[in-house]
Amino acid sequence: MAAVDSWSWFPALALGVSFLKCLFITAYHSTDFEVHRNWLAITHSLPVSRWYHENSSEWTLDYPPLFAWFELGLSHAARHFDPDMLLVENLNYSSPPTVLFQRLSVICTDLMLIYAARECCRCVQEQKGCRDVLNRPSFVLAALLLWNFGLLIVDRILQR
Structure with missing residues (x-):
């Protein structure tokens, strides 16, 4: 007891x-919002070999691989909320x-x-x-x- x-x-x-x-x-929300949205898009939309080489945005994926894989896992749930957030070319994308x-x-x-x-x-x-x-x-x-x-x-x- x-x-x-x-x-x-x-x-x-x-x-x-x-x-x-x-x-x-x-x-x-801050610029971190777009950073993480972009990382979700990169890990979801691109092959692993391009994760650290994609540079269409100033917010490139620059965290260790374990975090990138974590973002990939989150991206699979994110597609059920708003698939457009997972498009790399949707820079500064924000929706409710x-x-x-x-x-x-x-x-x-x-x-x-x-x-x-x-x-x-x-x-x-x-x-x-x-x-x-x-x-x-x-x-x-x-x-x-x-x-x-x-x-x-x-x-x-x-x-x-």
């Missing part, structure tokens, strides 16, 4: 940050379904972050007999990981 009680705060913390991120779905897809893909990948944060926090030793949640190292670590201000700005607010 004590192990369950000591982690009862984690779902509330994760849901709180997830709901906050959902509020940013309709927020403006494209914006929604980009926001939802960030929120869905946050599930991996939540899982990783929980596993990371489980490695931190709890103070025995401590009832104040703010004095628990796992709570502080989880709050810092899940409510990371940099991720809030980069992935949500600066998407215009």
Whole structure:
């Protein structure tokens, strides 16, 4: 029972940050929006041998291959939202379904972050007999990981 009680705060913390991120779905977006749209188009429309050589846009694919394969996986889901976002020649393309897809893909990948944060926090030793949640190292670590201000700005607010 004590192990369950000591982690009862984690779902509330994760849901709180997830709901906050959902509020940013309709927020403006930065040039990163077009960068990722273009990377989706490149990985979806071109053979692997041309991924790093396509230069019709200033936003060339310049991330490591694992990320490119991640973009390819996302592109298969993106085609169900708006297939036009996956055309390399559609520079600066933005539509409501494209914006929604980009926001939802960030929120869905946050599930991996939540899982990783929980596993990371489980490695931190709890103070025995401590009832104040703010004095628990796992709570502080989880709050810092899940409510990371940099991720809030980069992935949500600066998407215009």
